[in-house]
Amino acid sequence: MKRISVDIGGTFTDIVYLDDETMELITDKVRSNPEDIGSAVFNAIKKIKINITDISLFVHGTTVGLNTVVQKKGARVGLVTTEGFTDVLEMARGDRKELYGYLWKKPPPLVPRYLRMGINERSDYLGNIIKDVKNEELKEIIRKFKEHNVEAIAVCFLHSYANPENELNAGNIIKELWPEINVSLSHQVVREFREYERMSTTVLDAYIKKQVVDYMSELDRNLEKENFKGQILIVSPGGVLGIPAIKEKSIATFSSGPIGGVSGSAHISKFVDIKNLVTTDVGGTSFDVSLIRNHIPTVRHQSELLGYPVLMPGMDIRPIGAGGGSIARVDTGGLLTVGPDSAGANPGPMCYSLGGKEPTVTDAALVNGIIDPDYFLGGEIKLDIEAAKMGIITLGEKLGLSPHDTADGILTIAGNNMTTAMKEILIGQGYDPRDFSIMSYGGAGGLFASVIAKDMSIASVVVPVDPGVFSAMGMLTMDIIHNFSRTFNQTMNSIYIREMNEIFREMEKRGREMLYDEKINDSDIEFERTADICYEGQGHFVEVPVMNGDLTNDSIPEIINRFHNLHKIRYGHQMNAPAKTINIRLKAIGKIREVPMQKFSETDEIPESAFKGKRKIYLKGSYDMWEVLDRDNLASGNSINGPAIVEEPHSTIVVLSDQSLYVDKYRNIIIRSNPEVK
Amino acid sequence: MQKPDPITLAVVLNNLISIANGMQETAFRCAVTTFIYEIMDCCFGLLDRNAGVIAQSHGILLFLGSLGPATKKSIEIIGRENIEPGDVIISTLPEVTGAHASDALVFMPIFYKDEIFAFASTKSHWQDLGAKDAFPTNSTEAFGEGLRIPPVRLYKAGVMQEEIWKIIELNSRAPELVWGDMQAQVAGCRSAENGVTELLDRYGIDVVDSCIEEMYRYSNAMIKEAIKKIPDGVYEAEDYLDDNGVENDPVKVRVSIEVSGSDITVDLSGSAPEQKGPMNGLLISSLAAARAAIKALTIPEIPANEGFYSAIKVNVPERSVLNANPSAPTFLYAWVAQIILDVVNKALYKVLPEDVPALSGADVCGCGFTGIDPRTGKYWGTLTPCLVGQGGDYYSDGENYLNPLAAGACKNTPSEVLESAYPLIVEKVEFIKDSGGPGRHRGGVGSRTSFRLPYPATFFSFIEKGKTPHWGLFGGKEGLRNYALVRSEKQGEFETLKHPGVQLEKGDTVVVTAGGGGGYGDPFERDPEKVRQDVINKYVSIESAEHDYGVKISPDNFEIDKAATRKLRMKR
Structure with missing residues (x-):
C-alpha cells in the first residue's frame, strides 16, 4: 500500500510518502499559503516527485476551518433557537477572563442579535415535547433571513440532546423552503447538554x-484531475474521517495539525514499549502538550477556539504560546519574558532577515551555537547570525547581562514555560511526571526536550525519525473514528437498561453505515462504548468503559464498580453516593491498515560519517566544545554520551552532558539521563 | 540578601504562580458542589511565612485580597509555635475570615527543613452550615447566619480530628457536600505543599526567598509608578446601598482618596454606622476591596501579590458598616465590599477617565430556591446569579450580561443544567431592551430570567442596586435597576430585592431583572449609525433612540432621518 499525508500548518506544509512494501519513506516541507490554503497540497506533492495515481490513501490535515474563523471570512449565519433563549449565544457564561480588567470584553458573537430568531417550541429535559415546531413561524424567519442575505442557518433548541425531533422537523421545513441553504442542527453537531x-x-x-x-x-476535484484513484481521509480531533462526514460536521476539521503527532506517538509507543508518554510538539508559535496513557491518547470533550467554546471529543491537546518564534522582551517591571507573542513565519525570527525586529528563541539558540546557521532546513534557508546577535545584545543591555547569558536566559525561560505547563497538565489530572517519558517532535522540540526531562526528573525522551514532519507522519497511523454522544442524565439503575441498549444500538447502526460509506469492511469495524459517570452533585465526570453487546441486569453494578475504581485512581477517594450517567458515548472505529515500522539491524559501531565535528556551544552558563552528529548517518544500536548536538534537516536535538543517546532498532533516538555517579 | 539573577527570578516566579493554579486545578477535580467548580465561589493562594500573598489563582477577587489577612489572624489565634507539619486549620468565624459564616477558610502550613516556609490557603462557600434560612437576608445578629468555627485544627500532624468534623456534620443540612468540598480544599493545599517542596529542593530556600522579596519589591515599585500618574489631590465620593436587609433606608459609603506622589490613602471615614441588618462589612474584606479597587485602576494586568497590597494605605473606621463588631450580622458583607470598589471608581473617574467605566449593574442578582423534590423526597437547593450589564467606558460600550468585577470569575448556571438537576423551569433568559444607560458609549444591557415552579418551593433572593442608581459618567445616563417580580397564586404579585424565603406553589413564577450598566459620555454625541445598529439589534428602542440619543429612525426601513436627527440634537 502506498500512502501520503499532507499536513498544512500555519508556517509550513509537511508531506510524507510511505510505501508499505518497500518501506520507502519520503518527507519534505513547503511554505504554507494562508491566502490559498489548498495550493500547498499540490506544491508539496510536486516537490517530492511521486506518481499520485499509485497512491491508495491520502490523509490530510487542513487549517481551512481555523483560518475561516481567524480571518473572519465565514458565512453570514442566521440562528434559530427556542423562544426566550436567542441571546444565549451572546451571553456566554457571564464570566471574565481577566480578573482585574474592568474593560475586558467577550469575543463578539458570530451571529448578531437581529439574525437570532426564537420560535415557540419547547421540550423538557427528559425529551418530552411540550410544544411542536410550527411551519408558519419558520416561514417568516426564512423570509427575514433571505432579506438579510443569510448564507447558513444554525438551529439549537433547548434540550434537543434529549430528543432531536423538533430540531429535525425544523431542519426538514427549512430544507423544503430553502433547499440550497446549509443547515447545522445542534444535536447533529454535538448531542450533549449545556446550551451555550x-x-x-x-x-x-x-x-x-x-x-x-x-x-x-x-481538493477532491483537483486530485481526481491528477488521476488520483485512492481514498481521501481528513484529520479530525478524534480520528480521520471521509469527506462526506466532514461536509456534514465541518467543525470536525478544527485543530487538525497536532492530532497527527499524538496519534503517531501512540503508535510508536507500542513498538518501543513505553506505556505512558507526554508528547511535546514545539513548532514556531506553540508548544502543544498531550498525554498518552497505556498507549492511548487521553481525550477531552471541550476545547476553545479564539474564545469560543467547542464541544467535541478529541485528543486532549493543550497549547501554550512557546516555540521557535516566541519573542523575548523585558517587561515594565524589568522581568525577562518569552512569548506568548510570536514572530511567526513572517517576519519570523531576526535571523531570517525578513524584517523581524525582536529577538526570538531561534535567535537565542543560534547565537549560542546550538543551531547551525548553514544547516537550517538542511541548508535551504541561510540564517543571519549577526542580525540575531544585535537583538540579543539590545535585550541584554536592559537586563545587565552578557549576550550569551541573555540568550541562555531566553532558552531557560522558554523551557521553563514548557515545564510549568506540563506540570499543570500532569499534576492537574493527578499524574506523577516520573511515570512518563517524553515524546519530542516539531521543528524546535529537540532544543528543549532533554532540558525539560532533566527539570522534571523524567527518565527518557523519545525522538522519532524526522521529528520536524512527525505530525504528518502520524496522520498515516490514524484510524477512522466517528464519535457519537448522547446526554443521558439518569441515576445508574437497571431500569434504564432498555433505553441504554437502544441508544447504543442506534449509534452503532449509524456508525456502521458511515463506515461502509468509507469503504470499511465489517472485519475492520470496532466499537468502543463509554459512559460519563459522576457522583450525584458532582460536576466533573469520569469516562467509564462499557461492555459491548446487550447490557443485562448484571452490567449496571459492574459499570458502577468500574466507576468507583476509576474515581479512586484518579481522585484518590471514592464516595458513598449514588452514581449518575451524564453522557453515553460510542466510538465507531474503522481500522486502517497499520503502518509498519522498519527494523534495522543494530551495531554499536558509529559510522565515521556521523561525526560532523565539534562546535563551541554556550548552555547553562558555560562554554564547551560539543560533539555535532548527523542523525541520518547514525546507525541503529549506536550509543553516545552527551554533551552532543544531533542535526537533521528539519530539527536540532540537544543531548546534555549528564545524558546519553541511543538509536533503537527503529532508528528512534532515545535520550536517557545517565545514572548519577556517587 | 543577594539579588537573584533575572533568569532565576523569572523561572521561580513562574513556578510559584503555577503552584497556585495547581491548587485550584486539584480542588476543582475533587469538588462536589457547583460553588467550587461551576460558580467558582472560591479562591486559592500561596502565602509566604508571614501570610503575605505570593501568588493566587483565578478566583473571586474579594476573596483573594482577604486570604492573607484571614490566614494571618488565624495563625495569631492558634499561636504560630503550636503549628505543626501536617496540620490543616479551618475557620468560618467572620471576624477572622473576612467573610460570612458560610464561607470557610482552610489552610495548611508548608514546612521546609523544620520551619514554616509558606502557607497554602483557600476559601470557599460551603453548601450549608445551619444558618436559620439558606440565605438569611434579614438576620439581626451573627447567631443564625451559620456555625461559627474559630480557627481550629481539622487535622493535627496529618490526623483528622473526628470531633471537630462531628460538630460541623451535626450543624449542616448537607454534611456530605460540605465534607466533599472541604476535602477538595485540603487536596488543593496538599498539592501546593508538594510544589513548594520541590521548588525549594531545587533552588534552595535563600534563592526562593530572594526571588519572592524581589517580586514584592518590583510589584511595589510598579504600582507606585502607576500611582504617580494620578495627579496629586484629595478625591471624594459617596454612594449608597439600597438598604440593610431589615430597614428601608439607603446605606451610605463614603470615600476620600488622597494621592501624593506615589502614596495613596483610601479613607472610608464618614460611611454609615454599623447596621441592624446583615448589610455589614468586615475589616478584612473592606481592606481587600479597597486595595483591589486601586489595583484594578492602576495595573490590572500584573498578577497580584503582597507587594501591591502594601503600597495602598486604607483607613476603615471601627463600628461602621465597613467594619462591624463581631456580634453584628454580616451575611450581606460582600455587597459592602462591592460598593467600595464602586465608590472608589466614582471618586477617581475625573482623573482616570480612561480607566474608570460607568457603574455596572453592580450585583450578581443572586436568587435561588429550596424545597423537597416530590419525585425523590429529597431536599434540594440552588443558587444562581442573574447577570447584569457593565458600564460604558472611555473606549467602548459596556459589555452585556457579565458579572461585575468583584465576582468576575463566576459563571452562570446553564438552563439545561438547572432544569435537569432541579425541579425548576426556566422560561426565558433574554437581554432587556433599553436597560443599558444611554451614553456616547452605551451601558451594557442586563438580562431578564423567568423561572416557573413545577412543584412547590421556597424562593429567596439577595438583590442589590434596585433602588440606588447604576450611574453614568460624563453625561451618560443611568442603567435599568435590578429587581425580582414574584407572581404567586396565593401570595399575589409583588416586587422584591432581598427576601429570606417565600413559599411558592406549583405554577408560580419569578422574573429576575438584572439591570444594565450606566452610560459614558453624552448620548447626544453617540454616532447615529451606532444608535441605528442598536435599534436594529433591539438593544435600544426607536423611542429611546429619539428621546435619549436624539436620533430619529424610521420604523419601516431603519434608516436615519438625518434632518430630524439634526433638529433633535440642536434643540438641546
Whole structure:
C-alpha cells in the first residue's frame, strides 16, 4: 500500500510518502499559503516527485476551518433557537477572563442579535415535547433571513440532546423552503447538554461550513484531475474521517495539525514499549502538550477556539504560546519574558532577515551555537547570525547581562514555560511526571526536550525519525473514528437498561453505515462504548468503559464498580453516593491498515560519517566544545554520551552532558539521563 | 540578601504562580458542589511565612485580597509555635475570615527543613452550615447566619480530628457536600505543599526567598509608578446601598482618596454606622476591596501579590458598616465590599477617565430556591446569579450580561443544567431592551430570567442596586435597576430585592431583572449609525433612540432621518 499525508500548518506544509512494501519513506516541507490554503497540497506533492495515481490513501490535515474563523471570512449565519433563549449565544457564561480588567470584553458573537430568531417550541429535559415546531413561524424567519442575505442557518433548541425531533422537523421545513441553504442542527453537531457550549459549537459549524465544503470539493476535484484513484481521509480531533462526514460536521476539521503527532506517538509507543508518554510538539508559535496513557491518547470533550467554546471529543491537546518564534522582551517591571507573542513565519525570527525586529528563541539558540546557521532546513534557508546577535545584545543591555547569558536566559525561560505547563497538565489530572517519558517532535522540540526531562526528573525522551514532519507522519497511523454522544442524565439503575441498549444500538447502526460509506469492511469495524459517570452533585465526570453487546441486569453494578475504581485512581477517594450517567458515548472505529515500522539491524559501531565535528556551544552558563552528529548517518544500536548536538534537516536535538543517546532498532533516538555517579 | 539573577527570578516566579493554579486545578477535580467548580465561589493562594500573598489563582477577587489577612489572624489565634507539619486549620468565624459564616477558610502550613516556609490557603462557600434560612437576608445578629468555627485544627500532624468534623456534620443540612468540598480544599493545599517542596529542593530556600522579596519589591515599585500618574489631590465620593436587609433606608459609603506622589490613602471615614441588618462589612474584606479597587485602576494586568497590597494605605473606621463588631450580622458583607470598589471608581473617574467605566449593574442578582423534590423526597437547593450589564467606558460600550468585577470569575448556571438537576423551569433568559444607560458609549444591557415552579418551593433572593442608581459618567445616563417580580397564586404579585424565603406553589413564577450598566459620555454625541445598529439589534428602542440619543429612525426601513436627527440634537 502506498500512502501520503499532507499536513498544512500555519508556517509550513509537511508531506510524507510511505510505501508499505518497500518501506520507502519520503518527507519534505513547503511554505504554507494562508491566502490559498489548498495550493500547498499540490506544491508539496510536486516537490517530492511521486506518481499520485499509485497512491491508495491520502490523509490530510487542513487549517481551512481555523483560518475561516481567524480571518473572519465565514458565512453570514442566521440562528434559530427556542423562544426566550436567542441571546444565549451572546451571553456566554457571564464570566471574565481577566480578573482585574474592568474593560475586558467577550469575543463578539458570530451571529448578531437581529439574525437570532426564537420560535415557540419547547421540550423538557427528559425529551418530552411540550410544544411542536410550527411551519408558519419558520416561514417568516426564512423570509427575514433571505432579506438579510443569510448564507447558513444554525438551529439549537433547548434540550434537543434529549430528543432531536423538533430540531429535525425544523431542519426538514427549512430544507423544503430553502433547499440550497446549509443547515447545522445542534444535536447533529454535538448531542450533549449545556446550551451555550452546544450553540457555540453549532454556530461555528455553520460559520465555516461553506468554506470547508468548497475546500473539500475542490481538493477532491483537483486530485481526481491528477488521476488520483485512492481514498481521501481528513484529520479530525478524534480520528480521520471521509469527506462526506466532514461536509456534514465541518467543525470536525478544527485543530487538525497536532492530532497527527499524538496519534503517531501512540503508535510508536507500542513498538518501543513505553506505556505512558507526554508528547511535546514545539513548532514556531506553540508548544502543544498531550498525554498518552497505556498507549492511548487521553481525550477531552471541550476545547476553545479564539474564545469560543467547542464541544467535541478529541485528543486532549493543550497549547501554550512557546516555540521557535516566541519573542523575548523585558517587561515594565524589568522581568525577562518569552512569548506568548510570536514572530511567526513572517517576519519570523531576526535571523531570517525578513524584517523581524525582536529577538526570538531561534535567535537565542543560534547565537549560542546550538543551531547551525548553514544547516537550517538542511541548508535551504541561510540564517543571519549577526542580525540575531544585535537583538540579543539590545535585550541584554536592559537586563545587565552578557549576550550569551541573555540568550541562555531566553532558552531557560522558554523551557521553563514548557515545564510549568506540563506540570499543570500532569499534576492537574493527578499524574506523577516520573511515570512518563517524553515524546519530542516539531521543528524546535529537540532544543528543549532533554532540558525539560532533566527539570522534571523524567527518565527518557523519545525522538522519532524526522521529528520536524512527525505530525504528518502520524496522520498515516490514524484510524477512522466517528464519535457519537448522547446526554443521558439518569441515576445508574437497571431500569434504564432498555433505553441504554437502544441508544447504543442506534449509534452503532449509524456508525456502521458511515463506515461502509468509507469503504470499511465489517472485519475492520470496532466499537468502543463509554459512559460519563459522576457522583450525584458532582460536576466533573469520569469516562467509564462499557461492555459491548446487550447490557443485562448484571452490567449496571459492574459499570458502577468500574466507576468507583476509576474515581479512586484518579481522585484518590471514592464516595458513598449514588452514581449518575451524564453522557453515553460510542466510538465507531474503522481500522486502517497499520503502518509498519522498519527494523534495522543494530551495531554499536558509529559510522565515521556521523561525526560532523565539534562546535563551541554556550548552555547553562558555560562554554564547551560539543560533539555535532548527523542523525541520518547514525546507525541503529549506536550509543553516545552527551554533551552532543544531533542535526537533521528539519530539527536540532540537544543531548546534555549528564545524558546519553541511543538509536533503537527503529532508528528512534532515545535520550536517557545517565545514572548519577556517587 | 543577594539579588537573584533575572533568569532565576523569572523561572521561580513562574513556578510559584503555577503552584497556585495547581491548587485550584486539584480542588476543582475533587469538588462536589457547583460553588467550587461551576460558580467558582472560591479562591486559592500561596502565602509566604508571614501570610503575605505570593501568588493566587483565578478566583473571586474579594476573596483573594482577604486570604492573607484571614490566614494571618488565624495563625495569631492558634499561636504560630503550636503549628505543626501536617496540620490543616479551618475557620468560618467572620471576624477572622473576612467573610460570612458560610464561607470557610482552610489552610495548611508548608514546612521546609523544620520551619514554616509558606502557607497554602483557600476559601470557599460551603453548601450549608445551619444558618436559620439558606440565605438569611434579614438576620439581626451573627447567631443564625451559620456555625461559627474559630480557627481550629481539622487535622493535627496529618490526623483528622473526628470531633471537630462531628460538630460541623451535626450543624449542616448537607454534611456530605460540605465534607466533599472541604476535602477538595485540603487536596488543593496538599498539592501546593508538594510544589513548594520541590521548588525549594531545587533552588534552595535563600534563592526562593530572594526571588519572592524581589517580586514584592518590583510589584511595589510598579504600582507606585502607576500611582504617580494620578495627579496629586484629595478625591471624594459617596454612594449608597439600597438598604440593610431589615430597614428601608439607603446605606451610605463614603470615600476620600488622597494621592501624593506615589502614596495613596483610601479613607472610608464618614460611611454609615454599623447596621441592624446583615448589610455589614468586615475589616478584612473592606481592606481587600479597597486595595483591589486601586489595583484594578492602576495595573490590572500584573498578577497580584503582597507587594501591591502594601503600597495602598486604607483607613476603615471601627463600628461602621465597613467594619462591624463581631456580634453584628454580616451575611450581606460582600455587597459592602462591592460598593467600595464602586465608590472608589466614582471618586477617581475625573482623573482616570480612561480607566474608570460607568457603574455596572453592580450585583450578581443572586436568587435561588429550596424545597423537597416530590419525585425523590429529597431536599434540594440552588443558587444562581442573574447577570447584569457593565458600564460604558472611555473606549467602548459596556459589555452585556457579565458579572461585575468583584465576582468576575463566576459563571452562570446553564438552563439545561438547572432544569435537569432541579425541579425548576426556566422560561426565558433574554437581554432587556433599553436597560443599558444611554451614553456616547452605551451601558451594557442586563438580562431578564423567568423561572416557573413545577412543584412547590421556597424562593429567596439577595438583590442589590434596585433602588440606588447604576450611574453614568460624563453625561451618560443611568442603567435599568435590578429587581425580582414574584407572581404567586396565593401570595399575589409583588416586587422584591432581598427576601429570606417565600413559599411558592406549583405554577408560580419569578422574573429576575438584572439591570444594565450606566452610560459614558453624552448620548447626544453617540454616532447615529451606532444608535441605528442598536435599534436594529433591539438593544435600544426607536423611542429611546429619539428621546435619549436624539436620533430619529424610521420604523419601516431603519434608516436615519438625518434632518430630524439634526433638529433633535440642536434643540438641546
